Amino acid sequence: MAKNEMLPGTLGMLVLRVLQHGSLHGYAIAQRIHQLSNDLLQVEEGSLYPALQRMLLKGWVQAEWGISETNRKVRFYRLTAAGRKQLQAEISDYDRLNQGIQAVLSKA
C-alpha cells in the first residue's frame, strides 16, 4: 500500500479524535487511524510518538498503564477535558479551512 502523507497539523486532531471513545495504546491509535481511513492513512511511529509526547505536555492526553492484546504492559493514552476542548477547536478550524479550500476548488 502506498504511504499517504497527511496534511501537516492534522495528525494531532486525528489522534485526539480516535481517543474520544476510550483510551488506546500507541499501536492501537495508529491502527485505528489506518482502518478508519479505509487504509488510506498510515501513521509512522516517528511522527506518532513525538506528537503524543507534545500532547502529554500540553495536558490534552494522559498516560495510564494497561495490558495490550499481546499481554504486554503498555501505556494507554486517555483524552482529558482539555483534550476534548482542543479537539473541538481543531475540528472547527479544520472545517473552516476545508470549506475555504472547497470553495476555491469549485469556483476556480
Place this chain on the structure above:
Amino acid sequence: MGEFFRRIYYLLNRRRLERELANDIEVHREMMGQEYRKDFGNTLRVREQAREAWGWSWLDHFAQDVRYGLRILRKNPAFTPVAMLALGLGIGANTALFSLVYGVLLKPLPYAQGHQLVVIRQAFAKTGADDVLFSVKEIEDYRAQSKSLAELEEYHGMSFILLDGQEPDEVRTGVVSAHFFDLLGIKPYLGRFFADTDDKPGADAVLVLSYPYWQQRYGGDPSIVGRRFRMNDKVHTVIGVLPPIPQYPRENDVYMPTVACPFRSSEMMINGREQHMMRAFGRLKPGVSLNSGNADIAGIAARLQRSYPAYYPADQGFTASMDGLQNQLTERVRPMLWMLLATAGLVLLIACANVANLALARTMRREQELALRAAVGASRGRLVRQLLTESTLLSLAGGALGLLLAWGCLSLLVRFVAGFTTRAAEVSISTPVLLFTLVVSLLTGLAFGAVPAFFQRLDVVHSLKEGSSTASSRSSRHTVRNALVMAQVALSFMLLIGAGLMMRSFIRLQSVDAGYDAENVLTAHVPLSFTKYKDDKSVINFFDRVLQKLEGTPGIRAVAANNGAPLTPHGQPSRTAFVIEGRAFAPNEARPESDEMYATPDIFRTLGIPLISGRFFTRQDTPDKPVVVISQSLAHHYFPHQDPLNKRISGDDGKHWVTIVGVAGDVKQYGLEQEPVETVYVPFVLSPMVGTLLVKTAGNPMNYLKQVRDAVYSVDPEEPVTDVKTLDELRGDSMAATRLTSLLLAMFAGLALAIAATGLSGVTALLVSQRTREIGIRMALGAQRTAVSRMFVVQAMKVILFGLVIGIAGAALGSRLIATLLFSTPPTDPLTFVAVALLFVVVALLASYIPARRVSKVSPLIALRSE
C-alpha cells in the same frame, strides 16, 4: 498543573519516562512485527525524536559535553594543570583587586541613603589653601542659609586623656554636633546617641563609645551605659555604644557633643569667625543634585565674603563647595586601585592569550578525533559548543583556584589599603565579588576557547584525507599563534615597564636626603591634658623636668621636644603669616607664610640638622630677647641676596619682633616626595606647643622605651605616652604606599613574564615537533645541528622583537597614565626601558633556546620516518 510544571516534571522523571517511552515503542514494534512479520531495526532514532518534544535535549547535550570535556581535561596532564594555573593566577589577581575596588570604591556607604551625604569644603582659592576648616560662626551661617541641605552637622577630631581607674588612656575623640549620627542614619548598638539637650551649654558631659573601643577596653561589658569616666577634669557619663560600622571621617574611640570639648566651647572659638577648626557634613534634601547643592553653598560663601571683608579679603578668593562623601573618602586610594586592577586585567589577558595558544596547539592534535565526530553526524555548531564547553570548564576551575588565591592574600591587601582609607574594613569576598569572578571566569573561557574554535578546521573531508592538516591551514594557524605570542610579549613588556618605573621611584625615594639623621632616634607622643596644663609655664615646666631626667640617662645622647617628628602621619602643620622688618606690606597684601616648628634647643643635635650660618638657639635665649632659626629654603625665598642673620620678623604685624640668629638645613617634614616646607624654628620657651619627645640613643632606640615612659610617669603619672616609633620606622611607613604598589606591580609583571616565557617556549616546541621531518631532511643533507636550532631561535626572536616594538610603543603611551604615582622618574625613563628590554630579550632567548635545543636530539633517520 500547567505546561511549565509538566516540563519540569518530565525533566525530573526523565529516566523513568524514557523507559516507559522505550517500552511503548517496543510494544508497538512487536505488534507491527506480528502483523507483517518484519524486523524494524533499532528504535533509538524514534525515541530521540519523541524525547525532543520534552524540550530538554539541550540539557542532555550540555551534560554530555561537560562529561566529555572533563574526560578530555583529565586525560591531558600536561595541558590542564598549566592552563589552570595560568588562569588561576590571572583570575585570582583580578578577584583580589576587584574585592578591594568594590569594597572601597563601588559599594554604597553603609549609611542610610549614603549617596545624599556630602562633605562641605571651604577654600581661599588664590592663596592655595584648598581645605579651610570651618569656624563655629561659619557653621551657623551655612546651617541658617542653605536651601539644598536637609541637615548640616559638624565634626572635629581631638585627643583627650580618659581616666577610668586603669592606666590613663589617650583616646581619639570625635567631637560632633548633636545629630551627627542621625545624619549618617546610624542606630545605637547600646543606649542612645546625643540629643539636643546634651549639646546645650551647661549640659552634663556625655560620651558615646565606639564598638571596637568598648570591646577592647571594656570587654563588651553590657552594663557600660551609665559608667562615669574622668576626662578634661570633668565627669563624663557613657550614654551609648556605636554599632560595629566603619567610622568616618576617621576611627575614633569615643564621641562627645560639642559643648563637652574644652576648646570648641571656649569663648574664643564660639565667637571667632577666623577660628577654623571643624569639618562640616551635610545631607542633601531628596531630589537635590550635587550641582545645585554646590551652587547653593558657593552662593553662601559669596555672601559671607561681601558681609565680612575683613575675614575674607577679596584677593584671597574665598569659595565653598561640596563633594559626595563616598568620593571624598576614597580620593587618595582611587588612582592606585584602578591602576592595580587594570594591571591585573592585563595579566589575565596575557594568561588568556597563553592558554588560547596551548588550546590551539591541542585542538590541532585532536583534528582527527574532531573530524571523526563530524563524520558520524556532529554539526559544526555542536563541535564548537564542545570546544567552548571544554574551555569554560577549564576557566571555571581556574576561577575556583583564583578565588582561593584571592582569599589567601586578602588580609595583606586590606592592610595595604587601610593606610589610605577607612573603608578598608569593608573589603571582603562578598556576593558581588563572587559574581565578578564567575563572570570573568566564563568570559575568559569563552575568549580563549573562541580562538581554537574559530581557527580550527572542522570539516570532515580534508582532515580525514590528509591524516594531518594541509600546509595552508597550518600556516594560517601559525600566524594566529605568532600574533598571540606577540600580544603576550607586548603586554608583559608594558607591565614590566610599569613595575620598573615604580621600583625606580621607590629606590629614588629611599635614597632621598630628608635633611635629618634618622638613625637611632625614638619618638613618642605625650599629649598633655589640656585642662591640667592650662598655661605655658606648666607645660614648659613639665617638659623641662622630663628632658632633664632623660638627659642624665646613660646611652641617651640627646633629647628634645617639638610639635611633630619628621614624617609622622599625625603631623599637624602649624602655619603662620609673618612680616619682615623694613619691608612694607599693603593691608590686603598676602603676607609671607611658613611652618612654625616649636622646639627645645637640642632639636638640631637630636635630629642632626646641619647649621648653615649663624647659630642655633640655646637655653640662654630667653623670652625677653626672642630669637628664631629659619630654614634654608625660607632664607633663599625671602632673603635672596642678603644675609638673613639679625633681621627681624613678626608674626603679629609688628607688635612683637623676633631676631633671626641662624639658618638651618631643610627638613622634609611631610613626605620624602615633597619639597621641604619653609620653616621657622621657634624656641619652646616662647611658645610651648610641643607634644613630641625625640630621643637620640647609642643603640637600638626601642631599648630605651622604658626609660622614656618612666621619666614621663615620674613627672606626672596621669599623662600617657603614645605613638612610640623610631624615626626609621616613620620614614619606612611614609614610603609604604610606594613600596607596596611597586611590590604588587613587580609581582604582576613577574607573573606576566613567566606566563609569556612559557607561552613562547611552548610555541617553539610545537614548531620543532611539527617540522621534525624537515629537520631530518636538512640534517641528512648535512646541516649542522647548531645551525638548525639557531634557525628556530631566530624565528622565535623575530616574533619577540615584533612584540617588543609594539610593547615599547604601548609602554611609552601607557606609562603616562601612572606619571602621578612616580617620584622623580620620567614616564619614559630610558634606563628603565633599556634594562627591561634587555631582561626581556634574555628571557626570550632562554625560553626559545631550550625547546630548540631538542633538535639536536633528533636523529635524521627517526625524523624522516616520523610522518
